[in-house]
Amino acid sequence: MMFRNLIFDWSGTLVDDLGPVIEATNIVLEKYQIDSLDRETFCRRFRLPYSEFYAELLPHIPLAELETHFRPAFDAAVTPVTVLPHARETLECCVTLGIRCFVLTSMDSVAFERQMDQFNLRHRFEATYSGVLDKRELIHQILETHDLIPRETAFVGDMIHDVETARHGGISSIAVLTGYNRAEVLATARPDLTVPDLGVLRELFEHS
Numbered sequence: 001m002m003f004r005n006l007i008f009d010w011s012g013t014l015v016d017d018l019g020p021v022i023e024a025t026n027i028v029l030e031k032y033q034i035d036s037l038d039r040e041t042f043c044r045r046f047r048l049p050y051s052e053f054y055a056e057l058l059p060h061i062p063l064a065e066l067e068t069h070f071r072p073a074f075d076a077a078v079t080p081v082t083v084l085p086h087a088r089e090t091l092e093c094c095v096t097l098g099i100r101c102f103v104l105t106s107m108d109s110v111a112f113e114r115q116m117d118q119f120n121l122r123h124r125f126e127a128t129y130s131g132v133l134d135k136r137e138l139i140h141q142i143l144e145t146h147d148l149i150p151r152e153t154a155f156v157g158d159m160i161h162d163v164e165t166a167r168h169g170g171i172s173s174i175a176v177l178t179g180y181n182r183a184e185v186l187a188t189a190r191p192d193l194t195v196p197d198l199g200v201l202r203e204l205f206e207h208s
């Protein structure tokens, strides 16, 4: 198995922001007198596009209004965002092997750009796409813009939506178990390959 191009999700794939996302989500829910979610409940219920998650919890509140609460709460969260183990080394390995790397994330662009600089990861990517609510709507355009041949390209992500985005784009899907969706949940989307973390993916690349 050898890919020439990898499109990475950000949250739960390259960085761990689950703690601050749960903190911020609960602050949003609190504003509307809704009980907070514990980690397990959040992971079971959260999905992308996140508009669907919020439509279920707060059906009558516009997404834009929720985002005005979420963003400052995320910035003020006590739990830090961290680079996931193996992420840095995997991106370095991709450079060594000549694999072109991209990011496609739903994360708000301001927060994403800040994290990319904070973690000094910007130079690892040829191009990044953030603030994308439904990744399926952009995947074809990304493949076309960068002349990515589908059979040489994979999307690496931690959620069902990432697998569905890969399928929609006609590219391979690689699921990682370091993020929001649990293994049995991700398995229902039938990814082409599932790895416990990026370290295992890196070993597969190095040995192929």
Ligand SMILES: [Mg+2]
Pocket: 009, 010, 011, 012, 013, 157, 158, 159, 179, 180
């Ligand atoms: Mg993710």
